[in-house]
Amino acid sequence: MIYHHETIFTGKEAEKALNNYLLKSASRHSSTFILTDQNTHKHCLSILSSKFRLPEHSIILEIESGEVNKNLSTCIRLWKELAAHGADRHSLLMCLGGGMLCDIGGFVASAYQRGIDCVYIPTTLLSQVDASIGGKTGVNLDKLKNYVGFYSPPKSVFIISDFLKTLPDNEMLSGYAEVVKHALLSDDKYFHNLTKQFPNYEAVRFNENWADVVERSVKIKSNVVKSDPYEHGLRKVLNLGHTVGHAFESYSLENDAVPLLHGFSVAMGLIVELKLSVWLCRFPEMLSNEIIKYILAVFPYYRFQKEEIPKITGIMNFDKKNRDGKIRLTLLKKPGDLITNVICTQELIEKSLLEYLDLADEANDLKFQS
Ligand SMILES: NC(=O)c1ccc[n+]([C@@H]2O[C@H](COP(=O)([O-])OP(=O)(O)OC[C@H]3O[C@@H](n4cnc5c(N)ncnc54)[C@H](O)[C@@H]3O)[C@@H](O)[C@H]2O)c1
Known part of the structure; x- marks a missing residue:
């Protein structure tokens, strides 16, 4: 098995790279989904949409924040929502959030129709320095941490400091x-x-x-x-x-x-x-x-x-x-x-x-x- 490394962009380069990615995405992807939780929806989505030109008709998916929600029930809900919105193998999932959200988003993307494109925009310090890097995705099995998951790196990770400004x-x-x-x-x-x-x-x-x-x-x-x-x-x-x-x-x-x-x-x-x-x-x-x-x-x-x-x-x-x-x-x-x-x-x-x-x-x- 060949491990395809994610491309990681940091600093000023990250903003340029995300803009370029979104430009290319318009012709490459049939639809774009942005996964948020209620906090990144409130604090990060407006930064994302004001700084970057998001694909028209991007669909926002929202999960409840918190480690207790990093489970298969949340995945099933997301897979059903993707299907209900007509997501196909050429869709893109953008994960806008911390490590919990990237772990679950990466897992959902890699299993949906055997894998759709996924990128991470990590918004916590923990996800910027750690969780978004290295391709581990997954969810908890009751109290057992990260017991179900894949090694499945996103296509790219865009690490942008601006998102940290609202972090508690x-x-x-x-x-x-x-x-x-x-x-x-x-x-x-x-x-x-x-x-x-x-x-x-x-x-x-x-x-x-x-x-x-x-x-x-x-x-x-x-x-x-x-x-x-x-x-x-x-x-x-x-x-x-x-x-x-x-x-x-x-x-x-x-x-x-x-x-x-x-x-x-x-x-x-x-x-x-x-x-x-x-x-x-x-x-x-x-x-x-x-x-x-x-x-x-x-x-x-x-x-x-x-x-x-x-x-x-x-x-x-x-x-x-x-x-x-x-x-x-x-x-x-x-x-x-x-x-x-x-x-x-x-x-x-x-x-x-x-x-x-x-x-x-x-x-x-x-x-x-x-
Ligand atoms: N895959 C890996 O290699 C890896 C490595 C380390 C940790 N992890 C996982 O990462 C998770 C922990 O990550 P985390 O600490 O980022 O948790 P998290 O994703 O739960 O985020 C923490 C909280 O911050 C909120 N938040 C996120 N960005 C915000 C922002 N910019 N402004 C305001 N609020 C914001 C979230 O809604 C949440 O309430 C755990 O599930 C852990 O298992 C994975």
Whole structure:
């Protein structure tokens, strides 16, 4: 199978490229659908239509935002709406939204009539630095994250900073967690530069120029994806923080009135996996403590009862990276040097979660202004 990489456009180039794409689309596509959720409909659609010449008679499809709606019922509704509007194999689906919307939109497009053209216009920091890159599409199966899906990259991704202006503070911070992860995948120097540029939550919140940070993350992620698109080896490094992070996210989705955002789950997952990296991969303990302190200063802390630990580790048993019933993690030897498939016992993960709970006193209970 050949992996066709998406073409990713960032910065000023992205606006030009989207204009060109839309011009060509007029003759290439029989109809155009723009997928939004209620927030991107409200905040992003007017920017899109004022800055770009959208095909006449574009049809707007809208889904409800929120991770709970990233499921097969939403897909079925969308497939029926596409069919009802006469979408055929030459139709185009433009996904205007965050990672949830791109994941589900990409999945819907790749299955509808065995695949129609799809492009992403990511509108959250998280989707610009991470979710829109690498071709993973899919939906959740009840509490199991991204359990059903394809590797199916969109034709192109147009990353335009203007859309970030209306993004709520908590969503901005959620995206920043993936930026921190990318820095740990890259090197010590980039991580320390970030801590200087964004020493605390306010620095992330009031930052107005994301172009360089986004560009750097896009490069880090797409270089990894290009060398291993189907996650046979190297791509697993991108899972740093995600095995534990996904377990927090799934647990929270089931148990909390306001579920934990993806990036916050990843930030907490990074703390736990840094502890495991010290124990299993000899990651320097002082540096691990420094990074954990930084994460606690920037991201909100997730509180849960000690008695819930078995439920959280239980979710990890369903992680897609496991083999032979064993939990396998991506851990760090040092920034930029990762080890994949580290087998980890449930007991050790439980110990790391207990240590995580001990950090509560240093933690940050951020109050967000959205
Ligand atoms: N495919 C991948 O490789 C990959 C990688 C990482 C994460 N993900 C997935 O991405 C999802 C998380 O992405 P996300 O954080 O972007 O979530 P999201 O798409 O749910 O968006 C977050 C919220 O922001 C709103 N929003 C989006 N753009 C806005 C804007 N410009 N202004 C105002 N509000 C806006 C949305 O309506 C939503 O309420 C998860 O489902 C996760 O599994 C996928």
